[in-house]
Amino acid sequence: METTEQSMPSDIIPTRNYTSASEKSLWWYIKRTNKDYYGVGNGKSRYDGVWPQAFRTRRSYSGFTTRGYEQREMWTQALRITLGNNNDIGALVRLTNSYFLVGGEDEAENFCRTVQGDLPDIPVIRTSLSGCRVIGRMCVGNNHGLLVPEAIYDTELDHIRDKIPEPIQIKKIEERLSALGNVVVCNDQVALVHPELDKESEEMIEDTLQVEVFRHVIANNPLVGSYCVLNNNGGLVHVDISQTDLEDLSSLLGLPLIPGTVNYGNKAVAAGVAANDTIAYAGMKTTSREFLAIEEAFRLPGRG
Known part of the structure; x- marks a missing residue:
């Protein structure tokens, strides 16, 4: 039976997987090779081979000219990727311009x-927080600092402090809304927080992250960290935000904001996207139409 919008969960909306005839063919090819060529249990990575890698980076473009068939390179800084077959990249990592925290073990x-x-100039730090790998859900940070939950293990805290660049501050925060990544979203200048966040937590966010803090909701939802992703150039927000609210929030933050979805229609954009000022990662299910919004939202630089 064909999947319809009515049969899907309320936070998922179906969307097309491609933006051109050439990418439509590539999307079909990647699904075919994942199923038939790579198979199950054969020990091969889905990134083995030229075409799967081209699909991840969205950088290969084939076309016809007056001279016939031509293969050209078209680079983008918004990339498809998965972690342990999990497309919720934003929930598993914390990416800033200065460091990249990654949850998970062997995978x-x-x-x-x-x-x-992709990021040779910043440290990629494998860690956990309180034994959990959902890094993006449990911490929040920027170029100035990193806030981690009070329950973090000493060994985890020491490991992060040993790897993270100086002079970035790392502080533990005791907050009843303990999933910090769900209730706080920030860049290097501003932060949005859950309206019911403790006053002490708000002050620590201001002090450690050196940002101006605003209590706000997005599309009538207080989980601002789940429904918004910011860098210093712009942001991606819940697709159901009204035009009036979008303009007001954009004015408040001083940033251009773009509504969108990730991972084939998921409205919880922070679950599927991680971004800084130069690069963005999204789950492998993210469609080309969704990538257009991601690239526009974060104003990522191109490279040739």
Whole structure:
């Protein structure tokens, strides 16, 4: 039976997987090779081979000219990726311009090697928080600091402090809304927080992250960290935000904001996207139409 919008969960909306005829063919090819060529239990990575890698980076473009068939390179800084077959990249990592925290155990090794190649100038730090790997859900940070939950293990805290660049501050925060990544979203200048966040937590966010803090909701939802992703150039927000609210929030933050979804229609954009000022990662299910919004939202630089 064909999947319809009515049969899907309320936070998922279906969307097309491609933006051109050439990418439609590539999308079909990637699904075919994942199923038939790579198979199950054969020990191969989905990133083995030229075409799967081209699909991840969205950088290969084939076309026809007056001289006939031509293969050209078209680079983008918004990349498809998965961690341990999990497309919720934003929930598993914390990416800033100065460091990249990655949750996970053995399955994170190849992931870290891949992103370190993309980001050679910043440390990629494998860790956990209180034994959990959902890094993006449990901490919040920027170029100035990193806030971690009070329950973090001493060994985890020491490991992060040993790897993270100076003079970034790392502080533990005791907050009843303990999933910090769900209730706080920030860049290097401003932060949005859950309206019911403790006053002491708000002051610590201001002091440690050196940002101006605003209590706000997005599309009538207080989980601002789940429904918004910011860098210093712009942001991606819940697709159901009204035009009036979008303009008001954009004016408040001083940033251009773009409504969108990730991972084939998921409205919880922070679950599927991690971004800084130069690069963005999204789950492998993220469609080309969704990538257009991601690239526009974060104003990522191109490279040739």
